[in-house]
Amino acid sequence: MKRILEFLSPLLHADAGADRVVPPSGFTVRLTVFTSAAMAFLTVFALALSLASGRLGQSWGDELARSSTIRISAPAGQMAAQTEAALKVLTQTPGVASARALSDEEQQALLEPWFGPGLPIDQLPVPQLIDISETAEGYDSDGLRLRLQAEAPGAVLDEHARWRKPLVAAAGRLKLLGWVSILLITATTGAMVTLAANASLAANAQVIEVLRLVGATDGYIASAFVRRYTLRVLVGAAVGTVAGFVAILLMPGGSDAGGFLTGLRFQGWHWLWPAVVPPLAAMVAFAATQAAARRVLGELA
């Protein structure tokens, strides 16, 4: 705890004097603020992208796990036997969690939207449907097709949701890329602050010399720089975050038709995520300036 307090002391000491000993430098101030604002804006977008991809992948994945179907079209006499055979094949297929033949009532309910109520299903050559749930690993669909052909020639495997599998993988990758981008943006912010602080320390070599002459410790000198950069980055990142937040807020949301694009808005408590960005940026700036100051002061000794 003591060490943490010591580490944070440049921020806690509300000593305005320490800030004044470093001459103001208008241009680099504005550049630092602008860059941190831009970085925060990008972070909010990367965050939205990552969270949206995550949600999409999740919901697509759920659908995938639920559904493929086998449709059996056979002469009325063979229907029961082939259904039996297909179910037997399915129980023996690795990767199939469960399989269930739909009852007549269920099939009727499915057809109702097209043919209206009261359809005499037992008098029509309606195919029998079998609902399959996969395990996480999934089954080998080519192998299953071959076995069905042999055991139940009237069975057709319909993997209507399977085409989404690569999309789910892509969504996962996109989510990962979002997080990688955030990491890169964080590192870039750190690098930017390090460069700016280094330049500032080098430009103020005489200030440092004078401060040392009158008995300033490294901690005092470092704090003057650290506080300045931490505050600049905090202000810049706050502005950028608000801008990014508003931009995301203005995205049209909700409708299913838009799919991914309209899903970019945050949802629920995820709206709180951007609030993390300015403190994170300030922490990065703090650490980067602290490290730069310690290094330069060590070299100037």
Added chain:
Amino acid sequence: MIELDNVAYSYGGDALLNDISFSLAPGSFHFLTGPSGSGKTTFLKLCYGALLPTEGDVRIFDHSAKDMGRDAVAYARRRIGVVHQDCKFLDHLPLNENIALPLSVSGQATPDQFANLQELMSWVGLVGRGEALPPELSGGERQRAALARALIMSPDVILADEPTGNVDWEMSQRLLRLLVELNKMGKTVMIATHDMALIRAAKALVSARVLRISNNTLQSAGVDL
């Protein structure tokens, strides 16, 4: 207070200073003379820990300079008032704040000390110049400001490198009297100077010892000048 024990120093080539043993006794008053380039400034820098000896040992307030971390040196500096030969300031801050800088840096800026500051400003003849920026000052004013800055912490030891180099005879007498006054209050004083007239004037006021750097080493110049 400050002791040098068989100290040698070189900036890389031949030794500039050699075999120097010296002890700065509390309450003493020293002058340090020697030709230009003989190493007076270097000697003072060794005394306040800005340089480490290449041989031998410097002890500052009973701590070996070699073992002192940068923070320890910083704390020692608060007890040693140094007037640099090339008086450097923070050019963006007004003179008041520059002179009070040792106080801010050590977290001792209080209203009491501010009264001190006004008194000090009048001692060194800088009343009314407090709001001026250092680059607007004359060479003599800078020197006086540097002296004021060195004294603001009421240090135990005062090391002054040519503190009267740029001021007229009358002002140099005044600054000398200030330093003598401080010495009578118990401060230890060492002044590096070429100015023999100043040394002679001082002898009338205080029992000062005169040291001389020649042939790369420290010699006592004795009483006769």
